[in-house]
Amino acid sequence: MVGGMDTGDGVLDALDCGVALLDDACRIVFWNTWLARRSGISGEDAHGRTLTDLFGDAAAPALVEAVQQAAGQGMASVLSNQLHRSVLPLTRSSDGEPLEQSAAVRPVRGSRRGVLLQINDVSAVVRRERHLRQTQAAVHLRNRAIEASSQGILIVDAAQPDMPIIYTNPAFTEITGFTPDEVMGQNCRFLQAGDSDQPGLAEIRAAIAERREGMAVIRNFRKDGTAFWNELMVAPVFDTRGQLTHYVGIQRDITLRRDAEEARDAAFAEARAANERLQREQAFTNAVLRTVGALVAVVDRRGRIVSFNRACEKVTGLAEADAVGTGLGDLIPDAAVASRFRLDQQGGLAEGSSVTTGLRAANGTTRIVRWTVTTLRDREGVATHLICTGIDVTERDRATALLRAEREILEMVARADPLAAVGDRICRAIEEQMPGRRAAMLRLVGDALHHLAAPSLPADYVTAADGVVIGGNVGSCGPAAFTGHPVFSADVQTDANWIDFRDAAVAAGFSACWSMPVLSQAEGVLGTFAIYGAEPGLPDDASVEVMQRAARLAAIAIERHQSAERIRHLALYDQLTGLANRSLLSDRLQAALVYSRRHKTAVALLFIDLDGFKPINDRYGHDAGDAVLATVGRRLKAVLREVDTAARIGGDEFVVLAEEVATRADAERIADKILAAVRDPVSWEGEDLAVGASIGLAFHPDDSNTGDGLLTIADNAMYAAKAGGKNRWSWRLPGG
Template sequence: MPWLRRLFIRAPSIQDDASHCDSESDQSQIERSTATIGDMAAQDHGGIRASTKLTAERNLLRAMIDQVPDYLFVKDLDHRFVIVNQAVARIHGCSHPSELIGKTDFDLHPNAVASEFLAVEQAIIKSGSPSIDMEEEVADAVTGLKKWLSTSKLVLHNDKMEIIGLVGISRDVTVRKNANRLRDGQTLVLEMIAMNSPLEDVLDRIVRLIEEQLEGVLGSILLLDSGGCHLKHGAAPSLPADYSRAIDGIAIGPHVGSCGTAAYRRESVVVTDIANDPLWVDYRELAELHGLRSCWSTPILSHQGDVLGTFAMYSGKVRKPGSLERRLTKKIVRIAAIAIERKQAEDQISFMAHHDALTGLPNRILLKDRLTQAMLRTERHNPWVSVVFVDLDNFKTVNDRLGHTAGDELLKIVASRMVNCVRPIDAVVRLGGDEFVLLLVDLAASPDAISIILHKLMAAVTEPIAIEGHEFNITCSMGVATFPQDGSDAETLLKNADAAMYQAKNGGRDSFQFFTPEMNTKAHERFAMQDAIRKGIARSEFYLDYQPQVDLRSGRIFAVEALVRWRHPVLGVLSPAQFISLAEETGLIVPLGDWVLNEACRQNKAWQDAGLAHLSVSVNVSARQFQEKDWPGRVIRALEENGLEAEYLELELTESLLMRNVDQAIATMKELQVLGVHFAIDDFGTGYSSLSALKSLPVSRLKIDQSFVRNLAHDEDDRSIISAVISLGQRLNMLVIAEGVETEDQLAFLRANGCDEAQGYHFSRPIEPKAMADLLKLR
């Protein structure tokens, strides 16, 4: 293309451009370069016409390259600009391209930057290999803003294929570069969130991402505290540290700068001039001190619309945010909300995993961790660490009288009192139900130090508690185990403290006991027995004996009571007194009671099918069974599955069980009474009964406890009580049966006082089903 070569030949217009060079030597260098590039082709065309044509072509090409938005330039072998377009001139702060002719990068850029450019160009000229799409960061001399250029440079040859310079073209890729960096930054932030990076690191990365995109902008994220009234520091990597500390914890409100107001209004607040905006009255001096002139704040909202914090941009100039700032803000507040909500959810899950939902106290998992840490410190520094197992006495009475809501309220009150009785370094833990554990650390090596704390706690717990118009006086039983003498690991300490607590309960409650090795032995025996009961149910080791109940007027057997026995594989036959209380405590009484009920119904039906006279079978019901929600359904299933009519089943309930929640007891009993099931009050006289409640209960029989019958011969009080019970029962249209009758004298007294029925050794001991069948055949 000869016409292109002609462009570089020295022409009048080029002379005009050269007149702008800094010195005569510069001009000579340019003339030599341009003459070398061409071959003086203008003379070949001859005359004015050729010169005019060349000038027109040159002017057209100049107009073309000046219209190109990319940066075009040519350099000679001394790396001086020979040709530049208008875009190159503008980025270097020149009004005309001629102002750059003859200059090098060292005249335009810092030495470090110019040296990098020079090294690259020297390598290109030396190798002859081009450099394509090389990214360079430069500063716009007019705006001061940094720009990213994608530059390609290649050598320039003359007609003899000699290298005479290089040609460069650069494209402004700042927008694309920033978009890529923003996308990559967002991806990194989301990865950090997914990888559970600390929230402060995620927020710091978010703010830096914004600051990388914008010149002269400082970012800040503030977080709303748990109380919802103050903003605390989240991230502000570029704000002055003194300023960040000064605003940490500011209250939200209608006139609290940009951030406090944005959180209060739940909308963006743009302050273009801090010095003259009323929202900044209380903070403008602080902002001025640190050179902050404008602030634009946006609330960070959860997916439910709750305020989580604020995102703010500060500028050292009085100005409004541009479209780019507004777009970036929308992106950032969404990502920040995800990070904050994720952290809050993690904190909530962690708290729930390690704390009791009702009281907020640490739970068993956290207890073991803290106890283990405390024991490690003790091994180094030799103070005492004690575990105190706490169980509230008679807590069930609250649940039974007022329901579980009232019981929960009482537990929260007691938990708060316990926390107030211990030191901040100690811990109060709720294991569940009415069971708590105190972890006492760094104690003097003396039981007295522990005793002082426990006496204080007992006094606090026993203070009256008013709930729903009722006043309760709760006491507690406590057991203490101390490291290292009472156990070398957390599990052993807890078990031993539990054993000591049971010793306190057995000793009368409302007290505390220190662990002893004897307690440990008893605890192991108790755990072994519990496991044996569970296995015994599965292995059918339990069986029923039956004791006849006799009508005192006719002398006939009208019913039998089913009494459970345990044929233990090692200990032999065990009576209920040896295992029932433990079964009650552990909840095993429920499956055991279900078996007793089913077996009693099956056996009674078997006797009927064998042609024996139809009679009732009486089955004892425990409190744990009676409280089961589906207990009536279990009774009905037992009758149906065994084909026994409901009128031949009597359920014995203790008066203390019935008095726990009279209304509920009546409703449950009537549900079964409608079907024909009978009810008896067992051990009458040993507990507390409300007479008004007693007459409302659907009970057909009162059972006088054998403790009153036993001393009839020489205890006037017992005789009076029995006479009163017989009279009371008959007035309430109930039959009265006395248990534990063993002598003729006892029987005579009962008959004389009108007692309806009796059972005891005088008539028969509890016997196996076959023996009972033989006895029934004789009647």
Template sequence: MTDYQTPDVVLQTLEQAIDGVVVLDEDGRVVLFNAAAERLWGYGRDEVLGRDVGLLLPTDVRSRLDTPRSTDAIIGSRSEVPMQRRDGSRRWGSMSISRIEVGGKCFLTAFIKDCTLQRQQREQMDVLSLAANETDNAVIVTDHDGCILYVNGGFSRMFGWTRAQAVGHYPSELLQVPKASAARWRLAGAGLFRGEELVRDLHGHPLWCSVVANPIFDTRGKPTHSVMLLTDITRTKMHEVLQNKVLEALVREEPLVQVMDLVCREVERIAPEVKASILRVDEQGRVHPLAAPSLPQAYSQALEGVLIGPSAGSCGTAAYRGEPVLVSDIARDPLWADYRHLALPLGLLACWSSPIKNSDGRVVGTFAFYYQQCRGPDELHQRLVDLSLHLCALALEREAARAHIRQLAFYDTLTGLPNRALLLAEAEQAIARVEAEDAELAVLFIDLDRFKQINDSLGHPAGDELLRVVAARLQEVVREQGIVGRLSGDEFVVVLPHCGSLLAAQIAERILQRLAIPHSVSGVGLITLASVGISLFPCNGQDMESLLHRADMAMYQAKNSERGSFRFFSEEMNRRAQERMALESALREALANGGLSLHYQPQVRLDDDRVHAVEALARWHHPWLGTIPPNRFIPLAEECGLIGELSQWVLAEACRQLADWRHRAIDVPAVAVNLSPPDFHDPTLPQRIQALLQRHGLSGADLVVEITEGLLLDNNPLTRDTLGAVDALGVRLSLDDFGTGYSSLSYLHHLPISEMKLDRSFVSDLRAGSAAEALTRAVMNIGRSLELMVIAEGVEDEQQLALLREQGCPVAQGYLFSRPLPAGGLEEWLRQRR
């Protein structure tokens, strides 16, 4: 200020001011530049005074400040201006400018202080708050007490709460943090904490968040604020949860179907818009549903066994191609032509299926998403499928490995039959079951004859082939009836629950016959002979070990006696079995070659002494075995399934004979034929009887069918129907051996019976005043009240006859009248009575 008088004090004040002071004249030349300004710009005042102010400004802003308007705009206010120091560095100054007039001239006085640091901090803050607002993560700033001061836009987007709603609350309350972690959240202001938390948004929806809380301390180290950063990790977490749950299920060895069900359910929990389905693909290329918890069972069942192929829906095609198949419109896509009728009624409009491959790259299953709109997968679905395919492959491979281990551990690799360990275990279980049911069980020990020679002469591969053939044939014979296993070498074992000596002998015989069918091994025709030993539970042993040992001993006896035969462990059974076998084949022969005949025993009416009917009784006379009584051959025929044939023959012969008598005017009112309970399991019996009657010109009333009391206990559902149908033909039903069995009187009432035959054991004991007399009298009374004809059997003497007559017995049969006689004998008997 050289040209003007200025009080020293003012100058001194300006000189000492903390702010830089720059005064410009009207031409923009610097006329005052204090010490603070020197420090600010790095210029000495002698370098600046008298120079244009532009020297102090960055070159790029000089021109902008050149105009008077630009200067006017900032007068009277504080603004930030860019500065350029002598060394070229740039700073920011916070400047206030005022205009003064001295001696008619205008001056501009500027007070400036360095605000570079504040400006930088502010800029940084702006960027930070922009970042904080725009990020998808939620940011919460709390005070030292943990109460919300600020939340960013990400918070509102994530949880639905606006900033105004959130401020003043505790984050743990707002986000419904579980009680266990709420205290930790409240203390977030005091120290760093990190964690993963399941929180809830405004609508109560769960979200998994990763939480990082950073406390902010003042200069004295006291916490003043806390900044919390919350990241939504729901999807990641869901994946993790899915993976962990499935892996845990695998570790717990849960069944495959359960694991697959879990995968579907977890996936549907994460993406409720899909219905997941998992199918297994077998080695033959057929699919088998494993899990589809949200699809109806009938839908999955309809897919069972479907063959994969080039146009087999989404799954069958994906399995066939080995790559994912997306059908976004099931109604139109040709891949679904054969299956859309199953899916569309259920509202399934799109299906995206991916093949599940094992570690060899083979397709072992499919994993599909069904949609109820025409659409494809989104990114989440893609991620879920990627993860699930992995888990499913793991589960399927584990299952395959387990099956393989099971196969190796419990099955014979050569024949595929259960090995010794499995056989023994299953046999013990079967024994326990039959024991509880009070039933029998047979163990057959089978050893091939001359196996070693075959092995030695044809080589081991031929021996192996033979063993496989034997195994297959044993299974064909036994089927579901029992367990077939291979013990070692050429030793096989068959365990037959619910099997007594007769059936065991029959099965042993069938096995020997089946094995003896010639077959070719390594191009050589072979007939396999074997020896079979049989032991029976409970009579030969109580456990598998002793039964096996005894069957083995019996097998050795068979081998030593006759090749290709079977033996029981017990001699008695051997004898009976041999006898039965011989008798059975003789009976077959007799039936086929007319070796049977019928005898007839008259039944006499006691009121007028006329013949009521004749009972046909089967007779078998064998050329070597002699006469075999019906009490032996009838049960045998029942046991070996010949009774139907026998009964048919008896019915036909009895009808033929009666027709013949009628033809020859021999007066026989009716013929009674005995039928066995199994005859009534055949629903064609009534038709066959009807056909016979027709063929011989007889009516239903000419025939009586005698049934035993055992039939009344028969719970085969066919029995009653057949009985009813026989009755409907007009054929009378007669209840044989009345009083010996378990007849409940209600049966008599409910079944279509018209006669009852008082068993001969009552008649034989019949004497005046005896208990038998009281019983027969009671039977007569029952007959009368139920309007049933009573026939007393086995009447041998006059005393019995007199008592029966006195009791009002209507009909009697027995040696007193006649023994059962051949047809001719009966005719003679009838003639003599005339």
């Protein structure tokens, strides 16, 4: 009993909540153990004091007011933690964390009035409520995320037969065009539109059968029937008992990515083709590199040689095999400069820098070389090698000019410029390298040499020396072409090979002539170079090298030209007779008609069919027939003018295009010549094979203004000639 109030101290101290009794003046008369532990204030210290005395402003005003109302007016109150999180500054005894509290204030009626204050720890309840709210928020957020996802999401019921769709998000509708109502209850296979044998579907089916996640790219179809590429991931959903309940499907429309990948693959293919072209160009570059006059050495980070071109071999006397692995600096007399040809030391040569050094030569002398350095880097940008390009400074200008000329000449060859223009450029390049000398390029045609280019030679001398037959004592070029070896005449006035050309050479101001043969890849002679000088003498090594390089360039140019000519001849000429074929005839006929219209001239067309050719073929065979056709071809070329074109257009049919004829009588005279030429028997293996010719004539512009029209009229006239007894010509049409 405290102050007239029965406290029941033992019972109140055993409660798992806070209990305080306050008198009508709101002073504490009882403070149980629970409150003492959580407030840190003992019952003795609390006794006789108000809540404000104990806690000051930390006591919730609403609590203080509720206590006063209960004591003075007998009103009961409940303070919820939702409105008043902490009515008193109480903490958990276990960890000192503030308590979530609710408070009940009731008036006490007895001999004396008072107040009962009950404080409850609602932290656990609050935590459960907070967790529930957080869980609800998370579910709401996930639902919003699913709804807002740019990926199509659908859920199927795995517990029902055929796994019907039970949910689709808006992105599914945006991707496929199907609304939720249109797909609910259906199996997903309807999206495949019957295309059920796709490789990706096997993976999806396997994942479903094995109740695991799976991913594949499959082709689906939208509502409008258009196909799209779907990157589909399926994932199983299990309940708390481990039972499979659903499958979630997440789809991404990767059509644009697939298109980009296909474009990328096409780009890769193009890159591979470009790489192959690069490799071919590299091979060509390597071949050129072996011939250039510049020194090229590649060294690793420690300055050791890994590549050594032919120019380096020539200057140093070291074969590449012997040089590889040795230091480039070992060949440089100045040790301080030599150490700069390394990447693993400070003070090395920077990218693009140049340095002039000595270089020990094969003959024991030191050549002065100006090096330019290029750094080779790996994919990470780390410098791995130095490419050292050196030029003998004394011959730098000449070497630069020669390289430039070679590049220009190779470009001309690649462009298929006229052979004479290429030859002219090579001759001028030689003259630039050998001041005071004049160059000529001659091509071997049959067994005679003909000038292809001679830009600086007197025209009279070129005329006198052109067309000479090669042989052992025909100047310098004759024996060079005859033997395939260089012939250097130091003095034409004393060289016996020049006895027949000495006067012409002296008149032109030439005292020496050096000839270098131009050889094919098969070592056949294609032609020669002739280098003339006003003073007697033999070439030095540098001059010989220039001539050799010029000869190699000339060989490339001539062989390419020959290949082009062979291809052109195969395309435009009949291989048996050497006459024009139908294609070339058509081109020349059209050109002739254009010229005729422009210049008001006439054109005649003669259609020839051999009489008696088939019996020869049948009796003696095709070899005999081919011999007859080849002979007729030669005879046609022999009797026709240069302006005329003879063509074999098939079997034993020939056509002659006669341009610049004035009258029909001119065409008739040509026809008579052909009849006479064809009429002579052809001798074949002891047999005289006789054929004749039926010729039909057409005349432009009187008969027709078109090539096809002339051919038709001439063909019909040929049949008229056959009908009239063969071995004749005719203007008449059949029945005319």
